[in-house]
Amino acid sequence: xxxxxxxxxxxxxxxxxxxxxxxxxxxxxxxxxxxxxxxxxxxxxxxxxxxxxxxxxxxxxxxxxxxxxxxxxxxxxxxxxxxxxxxxxxxxxxxxxxxxxxxxxxxxxxxxxxxxxxxxxxxxxxxxxxxxxxxxxxxxxxxxxxxxxxxxxxxxxxxxxxxxxxxxxxxxxxxxxxxxxxxxxxxxxxxxxxxxxxxxxxxxxxxxxxx
Amino acid sequence: xxxxxxxxxxxxxxxxxxxxxxxxxxxxxxxxxxxxxxxxxxxxxxxxxxxxxxxxxxxxxxxxxxxxxxxxxxxxxxxxxxxxxxxxxxxxxxxxxxxxxxxxxxxxxxxxxxxxxxxxxxxxx
Numbered sequence: 001x002x003x004x005x006x007x008x009x010x011x012x013x014x015x016x017x018x019x020x021x022x023x024x025x026x027x028x029x030x031x032x033x034x035x036x037x038x039x040x041x042x043x044x045x046x047x048x049x050x051x052x053x054x055x056x057x058x059x060x061x062x063x064x065x066x067x068x069x070x071x072x073x074x075x076x077x078x079x080x081x082x083x084x085x086x087x088x089x090x091x092x093x094x095x096x097x098x099x100x101x102x103x104x105x106x107x108x109x110x111x112x113x114x115x116x117x118x119x120x121x122x123x124x125x126x127x128x129x130x131x132x133x134x135x136x137x138x139x140x141x142x143x144x145x146x147x148x149x150x151x152x153x154x155x156x157x158x159x160x161x162x163x164x165x166x167x168x169x170x171x172x173x174x175x176x177x178x179x180x181x182x183x184x185x186x187x188x189x190x191x192x193x194x195x196x197x198x199x200x201x202x203x204x205x206x207x208x209x210x211x
Numbered sequence: 212x213x214x215x216x217x218x219x220x221x222x223x224x225x226x227x228x229x230x231x232x233x234x235x236x237x238x239x240x241x242x243x244x245x246x247x248x249x250x251x252x253x254x255x256x257x258x259x260x261x262x263x264x265x266x267x268x269x270x271x272x273x274x275x276x277x278x279x280x281x282x283x284x285x286x287x288x289x290x291x292x293x294x295x296x297x298x299x300x301x302x303x304x305x306x307x308x309x310x311x312x313x314x315x316x317x318x319x320x321x322x323x324x325x326x327x328x329x330x331x332x333x334x335x336x
Binding site: 101107 | 213215216219220221222223232245246247248250252253256257302324325326327328329330331336
């Protein structure tokens, strides 16, 4: 597989089509290509958790993270999302990019719980943060991700929630490392954003079971 | 839906006995075969983790008998022809339209444009 440079990856991800009418209650927004590229590049180069691995993308939306993983040599990426409209866009993205190592499943990630234990090598996700009447959603996603992953979970979270997540990680006896701090501006995706919204800082965590 | 994905997927209807949601029975109305670049290292890693009987049964049910043995041979890692057959059945055969049926509850999940819809109602979840 040709070695893809970070800039090339980011440039490809800029071609990914995203939500046409994002659904507010599902907290739909695309992972920015720059963030996705940096995140995936780190997971691949520092931890070798993408190439030839099976990967689950929980709350995949239009597939930004899955597509990037596929381009970095994942054996198979499976995206999971509740919304049929997002998955339709994801499907057409896969056709545009002519990627053959991606599948997707429509389901509610919150009800997956313990039915698919250690089915994937790696879980990569940008979960809903629980800001829209769905408090605690990011932790449900994290718990499910930990059950589904054999090796590690890579997840984006708001830096302000880090102490809370750390406390949960200790309770669940998992090791959590922050491997990157990220910050980005979300352009006004929803009508009520009156101007470009400055989002709070995020961090990328690697969470794995303590052996 | 590739057969590798099928091999990982379980029904999560509430109240199933442990393991009762696997394997989902496939009733396919449209199957597509499409080449995927062969990656021996990836396939060899997968072999010990696959639920082998379920894979053979799924391939059979799609009318694509896999020509695979009842169990992988001890020296499967070096057997390229075997790995290529595994690759073919796992990654190149896809169900585009059909239904997945939960073995214990009988609940049916439609597959449309290659995407299984596993959404449950409130009572089932």
